[in-house]
Amino acid sequence: SQTIHQWPATLVQPVGSPLSLECTVEGTSNPNLYWYRQAAGRGLQLLFYSVGIGQISSEVPQNLSASRPQDRQFILSSKKLLLSDSGFYLCAWIWGGETQYFGPGTRLLVL
Amino acid sequence: AQSVTQLDSHVSVSEGTPVLLRCNYSSSYSPSLFWYVQHPNKGLQLLLKYTSAATLVKGINGFEAEFKKSETSFHLTKPSAHMSDAAEYFCVVSSFSGTYKYIFGTGTRLKVLA
Numbered sequence: 104s105q106t107i108h109q110w111p112a113t114l115v116q117p118v119g120s121p122l123s124l125e126c127t128v129e130g131t132s133n134p135n136l137y138w139y140r141q142a143a144g145r146g147l148q149l150l151f152y153s154v155g156i157g158q159i160s161s162e163v164p165q166n167l168s169a170s171r172p173q174d175r176q177f178i179l180s181s182k183k184l185l186l187s188d189s190g191f192y193l194c195a196w197i198w199g200g201e202t203q204y205f206g207p208g209t210r211l212l213v214l
Numbered sequence: 215a216q217s218v219t220q221l222d223s224h225v226s227v228s229e230g231t232p233v234l235l236r237c238n239y240s241s242s243y244s245p246s247l248f249w250y251v252q253h254p255n256k257g258l259q260l261l262l263k264y265t266s267a268a269t270l271v272k273g274i275n276g277f278e279a280e281f282k283k284s285e286t287s288f289h290l291t292k293p294s295a296h297m298s299d300a301a302e303y304f305c306v307v308s309s310f311s312g313t314y315k316y317i318f319g320t321g322t323r324l325k326v327l328a
Contacts, residue, residue, distance in 0.1 A: 135313045135314070137313075145320075146304070146318045146319065146320045146321055147258075147304070147316075147318045149315060149316070152312075152313050152315070154312065154313055160312060160313075191255070193257055193258065195258075197313070197314055201246055201265070201308045201310075201314035202248070202260060202263060203314070203316060204260070205250075205257040205258040205259075206257050207256060207257045208255070208256065208257045210255060
C-alpha cells in the first residue's frame with residue numbers, strides 16, 4: 104500500500120533562516136506531487152506541484168521554492184524565511200486518478 | 215471557473231443527533247467532488263468522493279453525501295454524531311490543468327456537544 108511521509112513534524116525557525124521540508128511517497132511510482140500551505144484559520148493554498156522528476160510548477164509567487172530530485176521525493180525550500188511563512192505545510196500525491204492523498208503535515212513557526 | 219462554497223464556518227450538534235454540513239459548487243461541466251476531514255494538527259483524510267457515478271455516495275465513519283445537480287449541492291450528512299467527529303471538514307472540487315488541482319472550500323468546523 105502507499106504511504107506518504109513528511110518531516111520534520113514541527114519546526115521553529117528564526118526569521119531569515121533557511122528552510123527545507125521533505126516529503127516522500129512509498130508504494131507507487133511517478134506520482135503527481137503537491138505542496139500546500141494552510142495558514143492559521145484559513146483554507147489550503149496550493150504552492151507547487153510536480154508531474155515528474157525535475158518538473159516543478161509554481162502556483163503562487165513567493166519566498167519559497169520546490170524541487171523533485173527523485174521520483175518519490177518532493178522538497179520545499181526557502182533561502183530566508185519570513186514571518187508570513189508560518190503555517191501548516193501539507194504534501195499530497197496522486198497516481199492514476201484524481202484523488203489526492205495527504206501527508207501528516209509539518210507545523211512551521213517563524214519567530 | 216470552478217468553485218465551492220461551504221455555507222457554514224461552524225456547526226455545533228449534540229452527540230447522537232444528525233450532522234449536516236453544506237456545500238454548494240459551481241462548475242461548467244460535471245464536477246468531481248470530495249469531502250475531507252482534518253483533525254487538529256493532522257493531515258487531511260478522504261471521507262468520500264463523487265465522480266459521476268451514483269449520486270448518493272457513502273464514505274467512511276458513517277458519512278454520506280448526495281450530489282444534486284439541480285441544486286448544485288453536495289452536502290455531507292451523518293445520522294448520528296459521535297464525539298470523535300469533532301474536526302474541520304473541507305469540500306473540494308477537482309479540475310484539470312496540467313494536473314488534477316483541488317479547489318478547497320473555506321472549511322466547516324464541527325463541534326460535538328456531550
